[in-house]
Amino acid sequence: MRLLEVKELSVTFPTADGVVRAVRGVSFGVDAGQTLGIVGESGSGKSVAAMTLLGLSRGGTVSGSALFAGEDLLRMTEHELRTVRGARVAMVFQDPLSSLHPLYKIGWQITEGIRAHTDLSRHAAQQRTVELLGMVGIPQPGRRIDDYPHQFSGGMRQRVMIAMALALSPQIVIADEPTTALDTTVQAQILDLLHRLQRELGMALIIITHDLGVIAQTADDVLVMYAGRVAETAPRRDLFYRSHHPYTLGLLASVPSAVGTGRLQPIPGQPPSPIALPPGCPFHPRCDYRMNRCATEEPALIPVSDGSGHQSACWLPTGALGTTPAAHAARQFSAHRHGPVTA
Amino acid sequence: MTTDVLLRADDVVKDFAVRRHGPRVRAVDGVSITVHHGETVGLVGETGCGKSTLARCLTRLYELTSGTVAFAGRDISRLSRHQLAPVRRDMQMIFQDPYGSLNPRRRVGSIIGDPFAIHGVADGHDRQRRVQDLMKLVGLNPEHYNRYPAEFSGGQRQRIGVARAIALQPKLIVCDEPVSALDVSIQAQVINLLADLQDDLGLAYLFISHDLSVVRHVSDRVAVMYLGQIVETAPARQLYQQPRHPYTAALLSAAPVADPDRADQRQPILLTGDVPSPADPPAGCRFHPRCPKAQQRCTVEAPALVAREPGDDTHLTACHFPLDSVDELVPR
Amino acid sequence: MSTVPLQAVSPVAGDDPVAADIQGRSPLRLALARLRRDRVALASAATILLLVIVAVAAPLIAHLVGHDPTTQYRDTGLTPAGLPIGPNRHFWFGTDNLGRDVLIRVIYGTRVSLLVGVVSTLLAVALGVIIGVTAGYFQGATDTILARFMDVVLSFPFLLFAIALVSVAGPSITVSVFVIAFFSFAAVGRIVRGQTLSIREREYVEAARSLGASDLRIMAVDVLPNLIAPVIVYTTLLIPTAIVFEATLSFLGMGVVPPTPTWGNMLSDSLQYYQVAWWFILFPGLALLITTLAFNLLGDGVRDALDPATERLFAEK
Numbered sequence: 008m009r010l011l012e013v014k015e016l017s018v019t020f021p022t023a024d025g026v027v028r029a030v031r032g033v034s035f036g037v038d039a040g041q042t043l044g045i046v047g048e049s050g051s052g053k054s055v056a057a058m059t060l061l062g063l064s065r066g067g068t069v070s071g072s073a074l075f076a077g078e079d080l081l082r083m084t085e086h087e088l089r090t091v092r093g094a095r096v097a098m099v100f101q102d103p104l105s106s107l108h109p110l111y112k113i114g115w116q117i118t119e120g121i122r123a124h125t126d127l128s129r130h131a132a133q134q135r136t137v138e139l140l141g142m143v144g145i146p147q148p149g150r151r152i153d154d155y156p157h158q159f160s161g162g163m164r165q166r167v168m169i170a171m172a173l174a175l176s177p178q179i180v181i182a183d184e185p186t187t188a189l190d191t192t193v194q195a196q197i198l199d200l201l202h203r204l205q206r207e208l209g210m211a212l213i214i215i216t217h218d219l220g221v222i223a224q225t226a227d228d229v230l231v232m233y234a235g236r237v238a239e240t241a242p243r244r245d246l247f248y249r250s251h252h253p254y255t256l257g258l259l260a261s262v263p264s265a266v267g268t269g270r271l272q273p274i275p276g277q278p279p280s281p282i283a284l285p286p287g288c289p290f291h292p293r294c295d296y297r298m299n300r301c302a303t304e305e306p307a308l309i310p311v312s313d314g315s316g317h318q319s320a321c322w323l324p325t326g327a328l329g330t331t332p333a334a335h336a337a338r339q340f341s342a343h344r345h346g347p348v349t350a
Numbered sequence: 351m352t353t354d355v356l357l358r359a360d361d362v363v364k365d366f367a368v369r370r371h372g373p374r375v376r377a378v379d380g381v382s383i384t385v386h387h388g389e390t391v392g393l394v395g396e397t398g399c400g401k402s403t404l405a406r407c408l409t410r411l412y413e414l415t416s417g418t419v420a421f422a423g424r425d426i427s428r429l430s431r432h433q434l435a436p437v438r439r440d441m442q443m444i445f446q447d448p449y450g451s452l453n454p455r456r457r458v459g460s461i462i463g464d465p466f467a468i469h470g471v472a473d474g475h476d477r478q479r480r481v482q483d484l485m486k487l488v489g490l491n492p493e494h495y496n497r498y499p500a501e502f503s504g505g506q507r508q509r510i511g512v513a514r515a516i517a518l519q520p521k522l523i524v525c526d527e528p529v530s531a532l533d534v535s536i537q538a539q540v541i542n543l544l545a546d547l548q549d550d551l552g553l554a555y556l557f558i559s560h561d562l563s564v565v566r567h568v569s570d571r572v573a574v575m576y577l578g579q580i581v582e583t584a585p586a587r588q589l590y591q592q593p594r595h596p597y598t599a600a601l602l603s604a605a606p607v608a609d610p611d612r613a614d615q616r617q618p619i620l621l622t623g624d625v626p627s628p629a630d631p632p633a634g635c636r637f638h639p640r641c642p643k644a645q646q647r648c649t650v651e652a653p654a655l656v657a658r659e660p661g662d663d664t665h666l667t668a669c670h671f672p673l674d675s676v677d678e679l680v681p682r
Numbered sequence: 683m684s685t686v687p688l689q690a691v692s693p694v695a696g697d698d699p700v701a702a703d704i705q706g707r708s709p710l711r712l713a714l715a716r717l718r719r720d721r722v723a724l725a726s727a728a729t730i731l732l733l734v735i736v737a738v739a740a741p742l743i744a745h746l747v748g749h750d751p752t753t754q755y756r757d758t759g760l761t762p763a764g765l766p767i768g769p770n771r772h773f774w775f776g777t778d779n780l781g782r783d784v785l786i787r788v789i790y791g792t793r794v795s796l797l798v799g800v801v802s803t804l805l806a807v808a809l810g811v812i813i814g815v816t817a818g819y820f821q822g823a824t825d826t827i828l829a830r831f832m833d834v835v836l837s838f839p840f841l842l843f844a845i846a847l848v849s850v851a852g853p854s855i856t857v858s859v860f861v862i863a864f865f866s867f868a869a870v871g872r873i874v875r876g877q878t879l880s881i882r883e884r885e886y887v888e889a890a891r892s893l894g895a896s897d898l899r900i901m902a903v904d905v906l907p908n909l910i911a912p913v914i915v916y917t918t919l920l921i922p923t924a925i926v927f928e929a930t931l932s933f934l935g936m937g938v939v940p941p942t943p944t945w946g947n948m949l950s951d952s953l954q955y956y957q958v959a960w961w962f963i964l965f966p967g968l969a970l971l972i973t974t975l976a977f978n979l980l981g982d983g984v985r986d987a988l989d990p991a992t993e994r995l996f997a998e999k
Contacts, residue, residue, distance in 0.1 A: 190625050244610050442893070
């Protein structure tokens, strides 16, 4: 049994303009010591999905299940969730400036978190805090526990957030855009830190990001989200080199670091509004290979290659993987034969 | 690519006073840079390096503390607002924030038509027609002339900004992080748009970004900034394949690459510490506290930005001990 | 099977017509829509409208009722002992100490209150906007002088100064309007100055300057439109303050000259008779209260409608 198994997670919000279906039937799982990368653009629902796991999305209607070591997180009461949050499943947010309380010393913030979940004395908790700050690479941790968040730089603050997340040795750490707000060189430091800590402590890591470069560097498995659903999921190399879903292919063709010196091939149009999703496959209006059925039937997530766990939610033939001429031809042929849709 | 110099900045310095009569922060410290007709010069650096400040100095949105800026051969460093008006037609700016760079209370047609109104080039129906032509050119629906910015997506708003910038057919556009706030797939659309416009209209760009892969993709030449100074400048391909400055090498190795094999093969050069603040720069070479190759000389003597290879004028480095190969920095 | 009209996927930006339909409204229209949903604000607006109608139709009402505001009806309007008569079928609101029809006087008082309240507010807002924008935009010495000036005005003990000014100039409607405007503009000015300070740092102002726009153009085209929302809110909230200010002035005998009725001077006259003529103090007071309340509630509603930050995330079920 996997450490975390999410099945058919759906989250909807009622708003003045209509019902927002932020997450629609998303399933994924992660094991100890493994890194899952969830990649998507704005509106894909990736952050909402993660926040919902810990009961942090307010006002939404949630369905599905999220089994964590056998217990369903989505069915827990707020009281039960509080014992899980921080202690067994921890979260690292994008902007450490707004996630740390500006008026309390960071040492205090961490020790309070520790003492809320354990019986450690204040002294013991402080020692653990110093140890944690050292572990995440903050120089002179003994002195810096008395500093306030504004006295740290962006990269240091993110390290503090990570220390806080690891304080109680959680089994899973969810990092939501952990490096987006940081400079490039600092980003590399933080990713390296997360990688090292994972190796040492053996926790499962879920990294949510829009940056395919971060995914290429850190993930074992990847989940690509679009319009609230999983478009494709695969082990890392399969996702980049043997992609199936046209959205994944489109993303890779529009990222300069993947494309190299050729011209970028951007995906035309823009992601749909979660209030007014197109019928059938949500990506079909932008897809180069759309067929007739794409406009009416939403494809289910099906395996496209044996055994590796590579799945794609697309009606294109399962053998067409990657950017080889053969795969491209197979897609073209399929699209030509079964489409386009006539108005 | 012609060899006519369009924009030349020499030794530009910009100080800010943090508080009135308080200590001054030197955001830009002696930067010299040139842009030729029709070329794209990339300017890359992290927070606090001064690239945005430099951009605003070059376009005279800020007053220079010292140094000169010459546009099309004419010294514009000290011109009054009135005298700058004709220059402003030829040198435009595109901003980073698609949500902040457009006035939310004005209609899009009016925003794009601003350059025509301000410089008295066209009005009434003529202006509307021209604005709609511009909208078509950047890929917007001209029927949305009367809409408000809030009704457009981020990528479309950036296109509105581009339309506004090209309205008077400038020669140079300074792009300050034009795609950083956009989604990946939209970034690519705007990058392609800028490239197409460059071909069609013969534009030159000064492209400022913190994203190395984007800069590499669009630029002919690249300059790397650190703490208010340019530390290296070279033709794009050369910079990325043969960086000479340790900071450039570290930056390149830190930039995420959406390619697992290359990411695995890459040797990370991790710098210690954080990006320092320009309020209190280190003595000597500003990079020395974080540099893996720093030596005694670096702590006292600031290196000049010069060509380190005899005969190669295009590749300038500000380092006492420039790299021959990136492997020198990889930890054993 | 339904045929779905596919959007033309153009090689450049596509445009999602469905999403565009949802958002096809200007910021002002969106605000009006929000306002329409606010029942309290609508009720207040209706009340104010009613007050305006009553004020405009005052002579007509007086004609219909058969009484006018300044005539003293000593025979029908006073008791044999010379005391005011309570509400009856001739005098719906009773009479005052001189036998005048309280109803008609309250109605005529509405004219004064609304006129003085609105005109002085508009004057104060115009002055405040001009001074505030100038101070906030140009900063430096201009700002220091103007801002200090506004601070000084705000710290005047206004009532004392009002009394002094009126003593010099003599009480009248015009003097009331100017006095009230003078003491109200600074509050508006400070808010406008603050807003201007933040607006001028926005990127679209930078963009305008990089296009070569003149300061005047930037102030008119870029700064002012973004001030409309807070200015409207402040105007709506300033009117009741002005009305009460006017009532205070008339209460002290510094405002409109009798026998012209205003709620303020009616309240002043009624104090001596409160034990024998409750209607004399009640109706003008009630009129003042209702008017002030209506404007305040409308102002709240307008603020909520114009400021999306206060809008709640989810619709009510």
